[in-house]
Amino acid sequence: MSFTSSLVHDFVKRLEHGQPTENTTRHAEIPWFDIGDASDRELLVTHSSPCGFTLGTGASIYTDVLIPALTAARREVILVTCFWAGSATLSALHDALVKLAAHRRALLNDARSRGTTPTPPLRVRVCFSSRSLLQKLLHPQSRDGYIYPPSSWQAALGLPDPVLLESAAIQLQAKSLFLLPFSVMHPKFVIVDRQRAFIPSCNVSWEPWLEGCVEVTGPAVSGLLSFYSRTWEPEHGGVQPPLERNHLLEPPAFDVRMAGLALVASAAHRRAALLPESPSPIPTLLLPSSCHRNPHFRPFPWQKDPKPPGTPLNVALLALLDGARRSIYVQTPNLTCQAVLRAVLSALQRGVDVDIVTSRNLMLLEQLVTAGTTTSWCLRSLLRRFRKSERSKPESLPAEMELGHVPLGRLRISYFRPRPSLKMRTHTKEEEPVHSHLKLIMVDDKYTVLGSGNLDRASWYTSQELGILFDSTDLANTVGTEVDCVLADRLELVFDSAAL
Known part of the structure; x- marks a missing residue:
């Protein structure tokens, strides 16, 4: 299937006309996509297979959809949000990571006792822009952002003990990025194993607001991964390094709901499958x-x-x-x-x-x-x-x-x-x-x-x-x-x- 040609033509024409031409201006934009470059254009004009659409409050969407998806990851989790604050959502995320760590430690201990190949590390990236007014006022004014030391994870971010995560081969990094006066990084998305992506409207915060979330697979996930890399890991030149597989065995998927994750119920919570009869992106x-x-x-x-x-x-x-x-x-x-x-x-x-x-x-x-x-x-x-x-x-x-x-x-x-x-x-x-x-x-x-x-x-x-x-x-x-x-x-x- 292809786009209505007039829409893509109008979109590309307008974008080409409106993009800055000076390199200094382009460098100042975070991130920068050049619509004149065929590879960049293919990241934006693409296809996807939408899997599901969820409505509810932020806490109900996280506990019912997002946290089960990220704890089921085998190799990598990328969680990007705007606001990060103590809340039922953050408590559920903390508890899920603790349960996941226990599950992975059991797998590692079993592999050691059997002398078999250990479970590969799980790479986790937590990225956000705003935590408080003071945090924004004092934030480093660099596109490199600020990486939180593990010693601050528990007190400042409400994350599990870094020793606990390290013992489970969970390689977590927490980073913030904000530029004065108002340049907040407002996107929210989760990418799991570079195969599934979730785009919610909710933050990791306490507000009981009506939110939505769409899940997609397919080529659009590559564009989203590039968007992440160009914003949060520019040291890689906008290209995310591949996940090394080598001889390591993939761990079995972990269903945190079976481990007793507490669900936050919402009177507005609804989930719907998208395009179940359309196998084509x-x-x-x-x-x-x-x-x-x-x-x-x-x-x-x-x-x-x-x-x-x-x-x-x-x-x-x-x-x-x-x-x-x-x-x-x-x-x-x-x-x-x-x-x-x-x-x-x-x-x-x-x-x-x-x-x-x-x-x-x-x-x-x-x-x-x-x-x-x-x-x-x-x-x-x-x-x-x-x-x-x-x-x-x-x-x-x-x-x-x-x-x-x-x-x-x-x-x-x-x-x-x-x-x-x-x-x-x-x-x-x-x-x-x-x-x-x-x-x-x-x-x-x-x-x-x-x-x-x-x-x-x-x-x-x-x-x-x-x-x-x-x-x-x-x-x-x-x-x-x-x-x-x-x-x-x-x-x-x-x-x-x-x-x-």
């Missing part, structure tokens, strides 16, 4: 967005809003919004990027229906600092411009022009809200998400974008982000159905132009 765009240290603020009202950096994620999203013909569905925690709002208004004026789901009063201070505005203010501005477009449309047209008139599309705006308190169904309390942190865009019921990128100014101008775009009607239908089920009774409708 589907067209996929891997969409990195480099971090930028210059936020390009324009604080005065007479200053024109600057054009967003031409990153693959920014370019692809604008190409999708500009090319939409029937419908746009947007679910984002915050919506403060003016380029996105202009593209949404333009789509409405072309007759495209737009459905927006966002959160009310989520991270207000962060919005004001990074954008100088808030989601609520931006939505009110969008509504004013939409109503102005309605008033300016002619009430009647000459017969010869009637066929060429395009009515405005339908605009719906809703805020996510938690359901009323639910009675406990079991001895374990179910987490009810209090905000939506899911990042999802669907266009024309065909294109689906998931990942870390919000539609706010921080994600579009300064933060490093990661998105993945799927070209599949079946996948879009499945994702849309699951999201609709979770959002039932969790939306507060604030505007619907069809009701006017």
Whole structure:
């Protein structure tokens, strides 16, 4: 299967036009992909086999999907997140690593007693950007980041005793990367044995927010591995060294759930298989967005809003919004990027229906600092411009022009809200998400974008982000159905132009 040619052509053309030409500028972007280079282009314009889609809170997704996947790894685990904090998620991750270490020690001891080939080491990389305000203010301002000494793992990061991990041949490294003033590394993903990849929206943190996670295999995993290497291990030149296999035997997979991992239940938790009847990989765009240290603020009202950096994620999203013909569905925690709002208004004026789901009063201070505005203010501005477009449309047209008139599309705006308190169904309390942190865009019921990128100014101008775009009607239908089920009774409708 191949992409709709017009989408790829538009994406590549826009990306080539928007990429910087000076080597100094390219070097400053973390990471850098050259769309003019065929090998780099193949990492972005690729295929994948989506396996599953999960909704829930961060803790429920980690305990049900991500932790079982990473503890089943035989050779390597790469865990990248933005925020790292003490939480039920971190406690579950700690306990799972302890259980995994015990399992591996038993294998090593058995091999020694039998005189057989030992279990090979398990390479684990933990990467994050933010742990606290003080940590960010004092963080080394180098793209090499900061590697935490093992002596700090337990107290600072909540990880197991390094002696315990070393005794189980678990080679763990913990690293952080942050550049002032706002260049946070915002992607979240897990790569297991370079074969399976998970792209969640959740951090390792305490917030009971609505999150999503997609699992993929196939060629797109290679692009994701390159994205990791260029960001977190640049000393390898952007190419991850191969995993040495030699004569070592692969250890048996370890199912941490059978070892008693405590699951965190969520009233919003759902899992769905993706494309079970389609064995062929589907067209996929891997969409990195480099971090930028210059936020390009324009604080005065007479200053024109600057054009967003031409990153693959920014370019692809604008190409999708500009090319939409029937419908746009947007679910984002915050919506403060003016380029996105202009593209949404333009789509409405072309007759495209737009459905927006966002959160009310989520991270207000962060919005004001990074954008100088808030989601609520931006939505009110969008509504004013939409109503102005309605008033300016002619009430009647000459017969010869009637066929060429395009009515405005339908605009719906809703805020996510938690359901009323639910009675406990079991001895374990179910987490009810209090905000939506899911990042999802669907266009024309065909294109689906998931990942870390919000539609706010921080994600579009300064933060490093990661998105993945799927070209599949079946996948879009499945994702849309699951999201609709979770959002039932969790939306507060604030505007619907069809009701006017």
